[in-house]
Amino acid sequence: MKDSHSVAPASGTDVTSLTSGAQQSSVELVSGNEAVALAAFDAGVSLGTGYPGTPSTEILEAFDGLGGRAQWAPNEKVALEVALGVSLAGARSIVTMKHVGLNVAADPLFTAAYLELPGALVVVSADDPGMASSQNEQDNRRYAVAAGVAMLEPSDSQEAYEFTLRAIEIAERWRKPLMLRMTTRICHSKTVLRRGGALSIPSPRAADFARNIPARVMIPAYARSAHKRLRAALAQIAVWNETADVNRIVDGSPAMGIITSGISYQHVREAAPEARVLKLGMTYPLPFELIRRFASTVERALVIEEGDPYLAEAVRAAGIPVDGKTEMFRLGELNVSRVRRILAGDVSPEPELPPGKPPALCAGCGHRSVFSGLRNLNCIVSGDIGCYTLAVLPPFEAVDSCVCMGASIGVGLGLRHALPPEQAKRVVSVIGDSTFFHSGITGLLEMAYNPPPTGHVVLVLDNGTTAMTGFQEHPGTGRTLDHSATAKASIEGLARAVGVQNVHVVDPTLDPATFERLLKECLDKPELTVIVARRDCLLAARNIREYERMNAQCN
Amino acid sequence: MRSVTNIVIAGLGGQGVLTASDIVADVALHAGLDVKKSELHGMSQRGGSVASDVRFGREVFSPMVPAGEADFLVAVEPDQVSVNAAVLSPSGIIVEPSQFRADKLRSKKSLNVALLGALSRHLEFSEEAWIAAIKRRLPEKLVEVNLEAFALGRGH
Secondary structure, rough: OOOOHHHHOOOOEEEEEEOOHHHHOOOEEEEHHHHHHHHHHHHHOEEEEOOOOOOHHHHHHHHOOOOOOEOOOOOHHHHHHHHHHHHHHHOHHHHHHHHHHHHHHHHHHHOOOOOOOOOOOEEEEEEEEOOOOOOOOOOHHHHHHHHEEEEOOOHHHHHHHHHHHHHHHHHHOOOOOOEEEHHHHHHHEEEEEOOOOEEEEEEOOOOOOOOOOHHHHHHHHHHHHHHHHHHHHHHHHHHHHHHOOOOOOOOEEEEEEOOOOEEHHHHHHHHOEEEEEEEEOEEEEOOOHHHHHHHHHOOEEEEEEOOHHHHHHHHHHHOOOOOOOOOOOOOOOOHHHHHHHHHHHHOOOOOOOOOOHHHHOOEEEEEEHHHHHHOOOOEEEEEOOHHHHHHHOOOOOOOOOOOOOHHHHHHHHHHHHHHHHHHHEEEEEHHHHHHHHHHHHHHHHHHHHOOOOOEEEEEEEOOOOOOOOEEEEEOOOEEOOOOEEEOOOHHHHHHHHHHOOOOOEEEOOOOOOHHHHHHHHHHHOOOOEEEEEEEEOOOOOHHOOOOOHHHHHHH | OEEEEEEEEEEEEOOOHHHHHHHHHHHHHHHOOEEEEEEOOOOOOOOEEEEEEEEEEEOOOOOOOOOOOOEEEOOOOOOOHHHHHHHHEEEEEOOHHHOOHHHHHHHHHHHHHHHHHHHHOOOOOOOHHHHHHHHHOOOHHHHHHHHHHHHHHHOO
């Protein structure tokens, strides 16, 4: 079995032991996501927030299931801001998102790093190398460097648990946000978790506002010294990291020394059981002296990492000669076979696996007829992120672009502005309900503010849930994360409020011909139109009815 | 015997692949072994291919079964055998519905558990251990029909 780390209590503070009652050295098989939720719960995290995104979604659902206070925010930026407020109040917060979600939340992140935060702020970035369910495979370790946020990378569920506790501890010691960088296989693989035992963490403080204007108001005069303090804190964390037990060395033959982190560590141990391994737990700021000493004890030092050559570049830049992988292994996930290839310097073409059955727009989906209509009218479809992206596949092939959350509207407007009128008139933006609330509203404002000469048509496919990620609630469902009743935002109301001339609400299942006629009419006039096609997701409809019945009883 | 046993369970979304791999992992965990289980979520409810890897032994590192190293490929959907063939070791065993009277199942939905019955004949865990895991992992109202399915697959 693997070594277990202990989380050392900070000196001179109250300490919450995690060995209470039923948790006494319990052994469970849990996913990395569940492990993060368990740690957040055990550490007394006051609020968890985020936006659903594979592979991060289950963290907040599990935190809610444990009795933690968990919320879905309209998008990741808002989520990070809410979490930041919690931390400014002195309480502990965790904010979860998939890798591309951090792009949305990057604005608050970069300046949150300048602030002095009395309560822990842990930012979970769940990256998706190999793109199991994403539009790109960006490597968010780069964000830690760019924003100046210290980063921990667990390599299994045990570490996901322990590093979450550690992140809280380090965040509060240096009063800075911490990033917990997960990847798909860490989030979703189930591995053994031993909870309790020697683990402990300082007790959370009670929330209490203490004014500290220069440390929290980032006008240039205050931000200049705040930036200096951030760099000083990072320098201290780097020194701490040189001897911290989040990093460890697995002894082995001095012929080969492998520097690795995260899931790659597991593949390395299997592919090269004889090698000496430096496993890094905190990968920003890096412990360069530890790495230098390690490299000097081996004949050949090699960095094995998934995604970008982040570690290899940083280590080389520090003047430590190491080998890295070739460019072909930057793409996709690593696994044991690929690590063996890297070790052997094998750059021959990799075998292509037979394709499985691809996912498809559900056979009974009420929104299928919309795509038939778009196709019949030869529309140019500016698409968005959600299950309706699956309409790009046969038989519809009715999506012409898909970039990021909310892009359908802006990209559609750009196409309308630039294309000759006979083509511009066929451009339609197609967006789902959860995506609309996430980042479609500002696109709608742009449409009303800078309308193209041919007008524009935005089609909001409202299936009453965030379907693709597993049926999460959003501001338009009128229910919170735990499905209890709350305010319900109206898509058509928002469209009217920003000044869209024509707003229609239709049920796409009633009559495909009528829908197609309406769409054609709207395309033919140089006006602004929003059509809300409303029909609950087939897979979620039963649960939605049940939630509504229960909420009606509560009132 | 190799120190780690590798099992891949394959099928389509909605066929209970993940439930089956949860049960296998549970049996191994309760036998005191190190266990890892991995699969890709996200698209499975849209009817696409789903494969789940379960690995157990004294110490398991990677959660993913390396190509050519699966000891067992359990195919809930027979046409997923070819899709996953590359994962099977040369001495690996395919477990599929044609190996028992799947037509005698009371509910087609318990085919996944019937296949575990067939798999269980190749593994060293006791029948009681499997029954206990099925009871732990499934809702009470589904236990009886699935225990029957398990017995059918195991060959009672």
